[in-house]
Amino acid sequence: MSTANEAYEVSDITSRLVTFSGPNGRRIVGYLDEGVEALWNERVVVLAPRYGETKKNNLKLSYLFAANGFKVLRFDQTNHIGESDGSMDQYTLINVTNDIQSVVDHVDRFFEPTEIILMTLSLSARCGLRACALDPRISRHVSLVGMVNMDRTLKAIYNRDFFGELAAGAQWSLVDILGFEIDGARFYQSLLETNMLNLEGALADADQVTIPALHICAENDRWVDQAEVEAVMLRCKFGRVEVVKNVGHEINENPEALNLAFGSMLAFCRSGLDEKHITNCVPSKATLLAQNKLERTQLKAVLQFTQKEPEFWGEYLGKFGIIESAAYYSEYFQTVSSLLGAIESYDVIVDAGCGNGFYGVCVLRALLQSIQAQHSVPNSVHYCGIDLTSEGLLRSYSRHAQELISLQREAMQAQGTVGFSYRKIDFDTIGKVEAATLPFADASVHKICSSLVLSYLQEPEHLMRECYRVLQADGVAVFSTMKPGCDMTVLYHDYVTQDTKVHAEKDAADLLSAAGRIKLKKDAGVYAFFDFEELEYLARKAGFSKVNCVRSFGGQANVIRVVK
Numbered sequence: 001m002s003t004a005n006e007a008y009e010v011s012d013i014t015s016r017l018v019t020f021s022g023p024n025g026r027r028i029v030g031y032l033d034e035g036v037e038a039l040w041n042e043r044v045v046v047l048a049p050r051y052g053e054t055k056k057n058n059l060k061l062s063y064l065f066a067a068n069g070f071k072v073l074r075f076d077q078t079n080h081i082g083e084s085d086g087s088m089d090q091y092t093l094i095n096v097t098n099d100i101q102s103v104v105d106h107v108d109r110f111f112e113p114t115e116i117i118l119m120t121l122s123l124s125a126r127c128g129l130r131a132c133a134l135d136p137r138i139s140r141h142v143s144l145v146g147m148v149n150m151d152r153t154l155k156a157i158y159n160r161d162f163f164g165e166l167a168a169g170a171q172w173s174l175v176d177i178l179g180f181e182i183d184g185a186r187f188y189q190s191l192l193e194t195n196m197l198n199l200e201g202a203l204a205d206a207d208q209v210t211i212p213a214l215h216i217c218a219e220n221d222r223w224v225d226q227a228e229v230e231a232v233m234l235r236c237k238f239g240r241v242e243v244v245k246n247v248g249h250e251i252n253e254n255p256e257a258l259n260l261a262f263g264s265m266l267a268f269c270r271s272g273l274d275e276k277h278i279t280n281c282v283p284s285k286a287t288l289l290a291q292n293k294l295e296r297t298q299l300k301a302v303l304q305f306t307q308k309e310p311e312f313w314g315e316y317l318g319k320f321g322i323i324e325s326a327a328y329y330s331e332y333f334q335t336v337s338s339l340l341g342a343i344e345s346y347d348v349i350v351d352a353g354c355g356n357g358f359y360g361v362c363v364l365r366a367l368l369q370s371i372q373a374q375h376s377v378p379n380s381v382h383y384c385g386i387d388l389t390s391e392g393l394l395r396s397y398s399r400h401a402q403e404l405i406s407l408q409r410e411a412m413q414a415q416g417t418v419g420f421s422y423r424k425i426d427f428d429t430i431g432k433v434e435a436a437t438l439p440f441a442d443a444s445v446h447k448i449c450s451s452l453v454l455s456y457l458q459e460p461e462h463l464m465r466e467c468y469r470v471l472q473a474d475g476v477a478v479f480s481t482m483k484p485g486c487d488m489t490v491l492y493h494d495y496v497t498q499d500t501k502v503h504a505e506k507d508a509a510d511l512l513s514a515a516g517r518i519k520l521k522k523d524a525g526v527y528a529f530f531d532f533e534e535l536e537y538l539a540r541k542a543g544f545s546k547v548n549c550v551r552s553f554g555g556q557a558n559v560i561r562v563v564k
Contacts, residue, residue: 008279008281008282009281009282009283009284010035010067011283011286013033013034013035013066013067013283013287015031015032016031016034017030018030018031018073018106020102020106022085022099022102022103023078023095023098023099026078026086027078027084028078028085028099028106029055029075029076029082030055030074030075030103031062031295032071032072032073033062033063033065033072033073033074034070034071035067035069039069039277040069040070041070041270041273042113042114042115043069043070043071043113043114043116043269043270044070044072044073044111044116044117045070045071045072045073045117045119045269046100046103046104046107046117046138047061047072047073047075047119048075048077048096048099048100048118048119048120048121049075049076049080049082049121050121050123051080051091051122051123051177052178052516052519053523054076054081054299055076055082055295056292056298056299056523057523058121059291059292060283061119061265063283063287064262064266064283065269067279067282067283068266068279068281069270069277069279070269070270071111071113073107077091077096077099077124078099079091080096082299083298083302084099088180088181088182089181090182090183090186091182092187092191093127093130093150093190093191093194093196094127094130094190094193095190096124097127097130097134099127100127100128100131101135104116104118104131104135104137104138108137115139115140116137116138117139117141117142117269118131118138118140119141119142119144119265120141120142120146121143122144122145122249123147123150125143125145125146126146126147126148126149126150126196126202127196128141128143128146129141129143129146129148129202129205129232130194130196132211133205133206133207133208134208139212140211140213140214140268140269141209141211141212141214142216142268143213143214143215144216144251144261144265145216145217145224145249145251146229147223148199148229148232149199149202149225149228150196150198151197152198152199152228153224154177156223157178157222162188163188166185166188172184173185175187178516179515179516179519199228199231199232202232203232203235206232206239207235209235209237210237210238211238212239212268212271213236213238213239214240214241214264214265214268215229215232215239215241216242216243216244216261216264217229217243217244218243218244218248218249219244220246220247220248221248223249226241229241242264244257249487250485250487252485253484253485253486253556254485255485258485293525296524297525299523299524300524303520305521305524305526309388309428329358329553331552331554332552332553332554332557333359333361333362333451334362335550335559336359336362336449336451336478336552336559337359337363337366339476339550339559339561340476340478340561341447341476342366343363343366343378343381343447344446345378345379345380346378346379346381346446347378347381347382347446347447348445348447349363349381349384349445349446349447349448349449350383350384350386350438350440350447350448350449350467350470351383351385351386351396351449351451352386352427352449352450352453352463353386353388353427353451353452354387354393354396354422355387355392355395355396356392356396356399357395357397357398357399357400358399359451360383360385360396360400361400361403363383364403365403367381379417380417381417381418382420383418383419383420384420384423384439384440385420385421385422386422386423386424387424387425388424388425388427390424393422393423396422397422400420423439427457427463428459430462430463430466431459431462431466432459432462437466437469438466438467438470440470442469442470443469443470444470444472445471445472446471446472446475446476447476448467448470448471448475448476449477450467450477450478451478451480452480452481452482454479454481454538455481455482455522455527455528455529456527460528461538461541461542464538464541464542465542465543468543468544471564472564473564474563474564475563475564476561476562476564477544477562477563477564478560478561478562479535479539479559479560480552480553480558480559480560481529481535481557481558482553482556482557482558483529483551483558484529484530484531486529486556486557487556530558532558535549535558536549539560539562544562544563545563546562546563547561547562548560548562549561
């Protein structure tokens with residue numbers, strides 16, 4: 001037993017892989033997470049994943065409940081990504097609903113619990129609402145940032161009426177939804193046949209829900225309308241809504257808000273338990289990390305990424321260029337430039353991962369402004385753009401070319417010299433291949449920008465060490481990464497809703513697709529997004545002692561400034 005303000009770490013949590021038959025005989029694969037049997041409170045939580053995620057994504061939430069006396073069965077949906085049977089292109093909401101009921105069947109048969117609690121997240125919440133309307137064995141339902149209106153949500157994300165187009169006669173085979181291709185016509189037809197397309201169907205299901213139901217909303221959720229959620233929960237006999245302040249749909253981008261939400265979910269699920277079953281425990285970090293590592297390796301093997309990194313990034317950079325004009329992106333590079341400081345005579349500037357050349361544009365414009373304001377240019381400045389892909393280098397050069405011509409003309413009149421050069425380097429070979437280094441002598445570089453690169457390297461500390469080697473004393477480097485739990489869909493949504501070009505919607509949809517694949521690779525451990533503490537650890541390990549951290553890129557990126 002713990003006091004109200006104490007939380008005890010629990011390491012006695014086990015995860016057992018389970019398989020059983022689901023809809024149409026398809027195999028469902030899940031993990032049963034549980035603590036010591038003697039402490040079981042006789043309640044089992046069925047934990048359904050979000051669209052585009054697997055059982056691994058719910059590990060932290062599941063282990064919190066296991067640490068406090070619940071058994072939790074988290075599973076991969078069929079016709080979805082993960083280990084369960086089926087093909088992602090056949091995904092439908094009613095199939096997820098059937099999966100939930102199959103998991104309830106399994107739990108009821110093998111555990112005979114006093115309560116079966118359904119826990120859903122995001123899109124799976126709509127399926128959970130239907131399951132609760134159909135299955136009296138479910139004793140309570142808790143939803144985190146759950147969607148209640150598929151039609152409204154897709155319109156909000158894409159600024160496009162997908163289903164309206166289909167209703168008007170559009171012919172689709174496969175449509176990309178957040179990075180995953182599904183049979184669009186089949187998906188739409190299923191929504192119509194099962195009355196799960198819009199708010200009207202959700203309200204009809206809510207009328208049949210007679211169990212306690214808690215829906216936790218994010219105050220700044222762009223994809224789920226809070227008024228619609230409140231209308232649905234008002235129709236549930238014992239429904240209520242809680243709002244988490246100052247967060248969006250990706251509530252895990254704010255650890256404090258996420259912990260508050262988890263606390264509310266835990267309190268709701270243990271309501272009515274005897275005092276002896278009310279504990280205040282958390283899973284030990286070592287236990288969580290060990291299981292996370294195991295499942296990350298399994299997921300990576302299941303997903304089998306076949307596209308080579310240069311090919312992937314060559315495609316992605318072409319799509320990423322569309323948001324150059326977005327306000328948050330301009331603000332981000334202004335922040336980077338400010339952190340690196342004014343360009344001075346004899347500066348050697350390295351753009352490590354120049355991509356589409358945005359930082360190089362900042363350098364060019366800063367030099368041109370210097371000439372126009374002072375009729376002079378810092379003397380003997382040299383910029384070197386380095387990237388993994390030929391496509392990235394070509395885009396950088398193409399983006400710089402016209403402004404370079406203007407700059408050189410102005411520089412000649414001001415009697416200054418400016419040089420731009422480009423090199424192709426695979427950063428993942430640094431530290432592994434003897435000759436693979438940054439093409440600069442020790443202590444020869446004054447400024448380094450490495451924008452949103454570290455997350456995609458196998459061993460990012462190797463690049464940081466190389467940056468430390470080539471920087472001169474008092475040289476400055478700026479590194480950035482998307483933050484853990486970032487919501488890249490918000491960034492792209494801002495672009496498509498602000499851009500009036502005809503092609504904007506398709507470009508943004510392509511970019512969302514690429515972002516979905518990045519997230520999947522992050523989940524599998526191919527990529528890693530870092531928080532401030534992790535970035536600072538990497539920097540100090542590389543040799544840097546002066547570290548300053550800021551947040552930028554629409555609040556979605558962590559940026560650190562280091563000085564040698």
